[in-house]
Amino acid sequence: MVMAMSDSGASRLRRQLESGGFEARLYVKQLSQQSDGDRDLQEHRQRIQALAEETAQNLKRNVYQNYRQFIETAREISYLESEMYQLSHLLTEQKSSLESIPLTLLPAAAAAGAAAASGGEEGGGGAGGRDPLRGQAGFFPAPGGASRDSSGPGEEGKQRTLTTLLEKVEGCRHLLETPGQYLVYNGDLVEYDADHMAQLQRVHGFLMNDCLLVATWLPQRRGMYRYDALYALDGLAVVNVKDNPPMKDMFKLLMFPESRIFQAENAKIKREWLEVLEETKRALSEKRRREQEEAAAPRGPPQVASKASNPFEDEDDDEPAAPEVEEEKVDLSMEWIQELPEDLDVSIAQRDFEGAVDLLDKLNHYLEDKPSPPPVKELRAKVDERVRQLTEVLVFELSPDRSLRGGPKATRRAVSQLIRLGQCTKACELFLRNRAAAVHTAIRQLRIEGATLLYIHKLCHVFFTSLLETAREFETDFAGTDSGCYSAFVVWARSAMGMFVDAFSKQVFDSKESLSTAAECVKVAKEHCQQLGDIGLDLTFIIHALLVKDIQGALHSYKEIIIEATKHRNSEEMWRRMNLMTPEALGKLKEEMKSCGVSNFEQYTGDDCWVNLSYTVVAFTKQTMGFLEEALKLYFPELHMVLLESLVEIILVAVQHVDYSLRCEQDPEKKAFIRQNASFLYETVLPVVEKRFEEGVGKPAKQLQDLRNASRLIRVNPESTTSVV
Numbered sequence: 001m002v003m004a005m006s007d008s009g010a011s012r013l014r015r016q017l018e019s020g021g022f023e024a025r026l027y028v029k030q031l032s033q034q035s036d037g038d039r040d041l042q043e044h045r046q047r048i049q050a051l052a053e054e055t056a057q058n059l060k061r062n063v064y065q066n067y068r069q070f071i072e073t074a075r076e077i078s079y080l081e082s083e084m085y086q087l088s089h090l091l092t093e094q095k096s097s098l099e100s101i102p103l104t105l106l107p108a109a110a111a112a113g114a115a116a117a118s119g120g121e122e123g124g125g126g127a128g129g130r131d132p133l134r135g136q137a138g139f140f141p142a143p144g145g146a147s148r149d150s151s152g153p154g155e156e157g158k159q160r161t162l163t164t165l166l167e168k169v170e171g172c173r174h175l176l177e178t179p180g181q182y183l184v185y186n187g188d189l190v191e192y193d194a195d196h197m198a199q200l201q202r203v204h205g206f207l208m209n210d211c212l213l214v215a216t217w218l219p220q221r222r223g224m225y226r227y228d229a230l231y232a233l234d235g236l237a238v239v240n241v242k243d244n245p246p247m248k249d250m251f252k253l254l255m256f257p258e259s260r261i262f263q264a265e266n267a268k269i270k271r272e273w274l275e276v277l278e279e280t281k282r283a284l285s286e287k288r289r290r291e292q293e294e295a296a297a298p299r300g301p302p303q304v305a306s307k308a309s310n311p312f313e314d315e316d317d318d319e320p321a322a323p324e325v326e327e328e329k330v331d332l333s334m335e336w337i338q339e340l341p342e343d344l345d346v347s348i349a350q351r352d353f354e355g356a357v358d359l360l361d362k363l364n365h366y367l368e369d370k371p372s373p374p375p376v377k378e379l380r381a382k383v384d385e386r387v388r389q390l391t392e393v394l395v396f397e398l399s400p401d402r403s404l405r406g407g408p409k410a411t412r413r414a415v416s417q418l419i420r421l422g423q424c425t426k427a428c429e430l431f432l433r434n435r436a437a438a439v440h441t442a443i444r445q446l447r448i449e450g451a452t453l454l455y456i457h458k459l460c461h462v463f464f465t466s467l468l469e470t471a472r473e474f475e476t477d478f479a480g481t482d483s484g485c486y487s488a489f490v491v492w493a494r495s496a497m498g499m500f501v502d503a504f505s506k507q508v509f510d511s512k513e514s515l516s517t518a519a520e521c522v523k524v525a526k527e528h529c530q531q532l533g534d535i536g537l538d539l540t541f542i543i544h545a546l547l548v549k550d551i552q553g554a555l556h557s558y559k560e561i562i563i564e565a566t567k568h569r570n571s572e573e574m575w576r577r578m579n580l581m582t583p584e585a586l587g588k589l590k591e592e593m594k595s596c597g598v599s600n601f602e603q604y605t606g607d608d609c610w611v612n613l614s615y616t617v618v619a620f621t622k623q624t625m626g627f628l629e630e631a632l633k634l635y636f637p638e639l640h641m642v643l644l645e646s647l648v649e650i651i652l653v654a655v656q657h658v659d660y661s662l663r664c665e666q667d668p669e670k671k672a673f674i675r676q677n678a679s680f681l682y683e684t685v686l687p688v689v690e691k692r693f694e695e696g697v698g699k700p701a702k703q704l705q706d707l708r709n710a711s712r713l714i715r716v717n718p719e720s721t722t723s724v725v
Contacts, residue, residue: 017048067350086278092275166213168224172213172227180209181209181210181211184207184276184280185205186206187205188205188265189204190202191263194259201216202217203217209284212236233284236255238281247263251270293333295332296329332375341386398418398431398434399434400437415430427478428478428489452513453524474489493537494542514558548639555643559650570654573657575674578610592622593621596621597625598685612676613676614673616657627647629692635697651689651704690704
């Protein structure tokens with residue numbers, strides 16, 4: 001019941017939207033007034049969206065169906081047109097034959113009458129008379145500047161005529177070397193632009209028995225032409241162009257993937273061009289078919305002399321003679337092989353790449369382990385040209401100029417067909433180039449947010465998700481192929497990682513973010529990079545190598561900030577105890593020191609809210625431990641010495657200040673207070689720094705141990721004037 005109501009509602013909605021007086025603004029206004037709330041509007045919106053998707057699918061289905069019908073209709077029209085030309089030619093021949101019958105009978109009748117009237121006279125007139133029509137067959141000029149070989153001369157005469165005419169064409173001497181080639185028809189034409197129907201140039205067409213030569217007219221040299229193009233009749237299609245005054249007497253030549261339009265002098269010459277082109281193409285096709293049949297036909301067994309006709313043969317020798325080795329022939333007369341080039345053209349035009357490759361596989365399987373006589377080589381030459389065209393189309397499908405939407409799976413169709421064509425390396429290169437352009441576009445389209453960490457989260461999600469999808473699609477498409485493709489993918493992944501690090505560093509390090517923000521951003525990038533381990537791809541070392549210089553710069557900058565702040569506090573040091581004024585402030589300080597790893601801070605607190613340490617030493621402890629924690633988030637082996645040297649430099653600033661103050665202070669009470677701060681610094685802070693560094697890095701630091709041991713000089717002989725450093 002609910003489904004029936006839903007279908008009726010959808011039908012009612014469709015009729016309402018399709019009505020002639022439908023107004024969108026009024027419809028939305030009424031809908032807003034009638035709806036109870038946002039939920040009704042959302043449901044109505046979903047219904048309209050579903051109706052739109054259904055309409056789009058129906059439209060797509062109708063377009064595809066009409067397109068296929070158009071292709072089939074065009075082919076049928078082409079077949080019908082060729083049959084009409086053939087029928088017209090047959091009728092013309094019949095008409096010529098009927099007209100020639102009276103002319104043939106007339107001289108014979110006249111001669112018979114003259115012989116009867118003479119009454120047996122000796123006469124040389126009847127016997128020695130000449131037929132007035134004899135000797136006129138040959139090369140007849142056709143009206144309108146076109147001429148046609150009427151097959152009067154023999155092959156030598158035809159070749160001689162072709163040679164004479166082609167000597168007037170510059171740049172075609174190589175055509176004279178083709179054996180068995182002769183001229184069928186020629187004439188002047190005018191070429192027009194196929195798009196704008198603008199006149200381009202005057203040309204002269206030479207139709208040979210296997211090709212069509214187009215030469216341009218040289219105005220400065222009358223009767224001479226320059227070679228322009230040569231088209232094989234196999235790949236040439238002739239289309240009659242309907243007259244549309246002032247554009248008339250035109251026909252089109254189709255040579256995939258280009259076409260040219262020519263205009264004849266009048267309708268008669270145009271008709272002759274169309275007829276003779278079709279006749280020559282049919283004759284060439286019939287000739288090729290006969291050659292293939294003769295090549296495929298098996299030869300008869302060799303003639304063996306009978307025993308009776310050989311008196312010298314031994315009667316007791318019954319050993320059979322060795323059979324003669326025959327050359328194996330290939331049968332190319334099957335219909336699917338004859339139509340293979342045309343079927344490939346149709347599949348490429350309809351973007352049926354799978355069907356085209358299936359046909360090629362079928363042909364290769366059929367010709368496998370078979371010899372290659374001339375007909376097979378000729379067929380392969382035609383097929384190779386279609387393979388080149390198919391490859392160009394597939395390459396264009398994978399070019400970055402095409403739409404990059406749909407993700408890596410959108411390239412699977414073209415990639416798989418290129419691999420089937422044996423173009424694995426090219427498919428790999430184009431696939432990776434396409435994905436590099438997609439990743440670059442996705443990064444550029446990412447909006448830069450105000451918060452750096454938020455932008456880095458989005459950047460890592462977009463980049464590493466694209467990288468993961470590309471890796472999975474690559475593994476699917478190139479499984480079982482040459483392992484060199486996987487090396488190419490690793491090189492591409494490193495290049496893509498460089499693109500990511502450029503965007504990452506520009507936002508994190510070039511903008512002078514704090515060390516804590518930089519540490520969080522690097523941590524996020526590392527976590528996303530480790531996800532690639534699920535597919536066996538570890539790029540952590542690459543991101544470390546690309547970020548090491550920026551992280552070194554960040555550690556150096558933050559180290560300088562801490563040193564300058566410590567020196568500034570040292571210059572204002574009065575060596576007084578801290579008074580935090582409130583128990584809350586004291587409790588907060590205890591929590592901060594505990595988070596820094598100082599667990600025995602209670603012993604340095606006094607009565608009320610007093611702390612028996614200097615403000616300078618406490619601030620130095622918090623800042624140093626904070627620097628260490630953030631630096632450990634950025635740590636990897638290449639940064640070990642950089643981090644260690646930065647820590648030593650920071651600690652030395654405090655150590656030198658305490659040492660100097662202890663040697664220079666004369667007040668016994670302040671000297672005792674300084675010694676208490678030194679004890680906290682050497683016995684509490686330095687061990688905590690050393691322990692935390694060893695935990696974060698995984699091995700002890702000898703430099704920190706040496707620095708802590710050197711502090712014993714101060715505790716053993718505090719009156720010494722020798723510096724620790």
